[in-house]
Amino acid sequence: MNDSGGSGQASLQFDGDQATVTVSYSGLAEEFQDGPFPHAQHIHIAGQGECPDASFDENGDGVVSTPEGQPAYGEVGTALTTEGETGADSALAVERFPGGPSADYERTFELNQDSADSVRHGTGVIVVHGLDPSTLSDEAAEADSPLDDSLPLAATAPALCGALSTSQMEATPEGGVDTGGGSTAGIENEWLIGLGGLTLVGAAGAGALAMRRRESGEQN
Template identity: 50%
Template structure:
């Protein structure tokens, strides 16, 4: 076991099958490839829920892209399971879970942006700007006319 690792205490989430610590290196049920979608719903036991609420729960995603590894790293066996390549068991992502204030997941995607772009929100400012442009055009026209009269 790597020195930075603690012994597994929780579940291993895979696309199907066993979620016990013994399933942590079962590669046949893990999503893989250049593009994949992962969906799985599960219930948390009391210990896991307490860990999330206490801020001590973490998520670790294992598996590195072999194409980005050096030849020496590609040939190296895993220190967790020597029959597997190092890339299969190396942590790629990790982070702490934070408990949400929501009691349930909201439907649909997150609302982003400030709202609709339909309509004019500041009609007064638009009218003022148009008025100032018109006044500027009239003043410019008068100035040109006065200059022409003086020169003529």
């Protein structure tokens, strides 16, 4: 977004109430006040599940600011921090985000309910913030952030945006499988492997059903 010059990819995988989020990117702003440029990153939720285009630039300064883009990607639901809290309160915890031009982020944590619901409904959007002010119009480069007037607009404006689309993994069964009184822990772990594990469970279920039918046939 905003001609940031960066690109990247992100993923989110559910494991019960835990989510593992990965975000990797390169090509973003390198330095801010002689330190690594802090790139705030969030899961935005409850919007249209889309990334805004240039037409969202309401004030015409050439930058789609974070609030200007909100009708498309929604509000901050989760702060993808490197440590500590991940709630929306940490949205601007600049000390706890990856810094510098590139990052390879992975974290597993308990995703709050609002964020989990939004992701499952297809309106979760990953946004990485922070633009190099030298690439902006003079007006935008001088402007304060609409989120925090102690920061420049460039520090908080969106640089990368990607809408999460749901995959087959969402079809993972929520209940337990009756394993005949034994522990289901092993089975639950197999589900997490993904589609391969799911296929195995389905096949075993069908086999057991056929066997029961045959048994009841013999009894009759």
